[in-house]
Amino acid sequence: MPGHESISAYLDAVSDQIRWGRARRLVIPELRQHLEDQRDAFLAEGIGDAERRAVEEMGDPVAVGAELDRIHRPKPQWALLALTAALALAGMLLRIWVAADSDSTGRAALSFALGCAALLAGYFLDVSFLSRRPRAVCAALLAAALAALPLIHRPGAFSPFQLSHLCLFLPAAYACWLYSCRGRGWPGLLAALAGAVPVLALTCAGWYRMALIPTLLTCLILPLDACRRDWFGAGRLRSALAVCGCAAAGIAAVACTSSGWFHAAFRRLAAAISPEHAAGVGYQSARIRESLDASRWWGQGVWTGAEPYETAVPTWDSDNLLTTLIYRLGWLPFLILILAFAALMIWLLYRGLRQRGQMGRFLVVTTVIVLGAQALFNVLWSLGVTWHSSFFPLLTGNTSTVVDMALIGLSLSALRGDSIACEKIPPQRLPRYKIRVVIERS
């Protein structure tokens, strides 16, 4: 094998054949370990020129590299990428059509362009760094959120961008933190639960209260999933009970510190369930239901209200974009749009749950929780159950659309890179033996 007589030269030749960087990080150290073992064995047997012999034993580096390259390939996610872009495009066209003024048109086009850029940036980003440096990523996201707080609270800052919507990244920060706590026993479980505190506190402080719901769900669902897999080595049931107990305490604490928000939420819920009995808060719900009664299966509805539709339904081009869609185009286009979005979420979740990489699965599940919660609350709001306002992901055309598309891009990147080379497996700890010494007095 001329030219490949040393271990380094041989590994370089194999590495040249493997196009995917992540696969090289897995394959090359393993081959190096093997070559060194073989070389040491030859040396122990007293065979001269041990390194060259070890390399010869391996076989042709080009053939080996080409075979490994064939096995380790990224899995493109073009269909999911296209569906996401198509939904965002539909949202942009819808916004331009329903609110035909230059300001709305410009904002819808800008958020679509930024959203597509975020989607592609996330898709082509190597998300394996999340599993390699989870604590650093979590710390960076929390630090960025903390730094953005003064800007969020300054009215008009960075208008028309709503920086508070960046809170939607915080559940992903928690996923990184939780991932870093695995395999550390009870201290790891406690650290994982304690990590939820700064994430929830920053979300509460970020003014975009809608983000609190997916963050709470993420801080509950992901640790329970980790307990189901006995990540902490503390027993499935015991660790799950600890998570549930801490979650109950956490929700109670949030309820105490944000009692005004909870009180308002319950008042809105009561008004949403029976709007005719609620004064003030039930007004919007009643107007939405009125517009839905006037809608048809296909085509524009017949509005019989005293005021024009745009006045009667105040957030007709943002929170109530779907209500406007139903009223202007009919129930059928609304159902098609909802089904397309549900298909995207189900497809994403199905692929995510089959992920080999733990971090990738966490990322996909977090994305589905964040987008699913927003969609659910927005659909309820659009149908007159005005409990909590939200923007429909990908369609509304604002900062949350850009964040949502970035999250989808990162999730698709995780699916694209799902392979045995997707994450470094931590060294398995050998069990510690306990010895009890009993001294008896004779």
Add this chain to the structure above:
Amino acid sequence: MDLDRHFVSGSIPLLVMKLLDEKDLYGYQMIEELRRRSDDTFHLRAGTLYPLLHSLEEKGWVTAYEREASAGKPRRYYHLTEQGRAAFREKETAWNAYARAVGQVLKGGACHAGA
């Protein structure tokens, strides 16, 4: 005895899975173990073994984890999963039937089909 390469290539996955059915091993150990058990008949090249192990891992038949070997160096150990164990049993049954049929023909025994 030099074996025909084609005899060996089809049976390598079965042999590797047999080793992993007994205990978790890393690549170098598998080659040494195979050589020892076959009295130096099966001399598997590492360049053949690792692509095979990685393809078995992609199928979900084996999983890998890092652990320190006896020399204190970290090694990538392979473990046969339940799915892999089921696949191994299936392959083992098929191989035994094939070997029996070849043996019967070579011994000049009864050949039922079309006899």
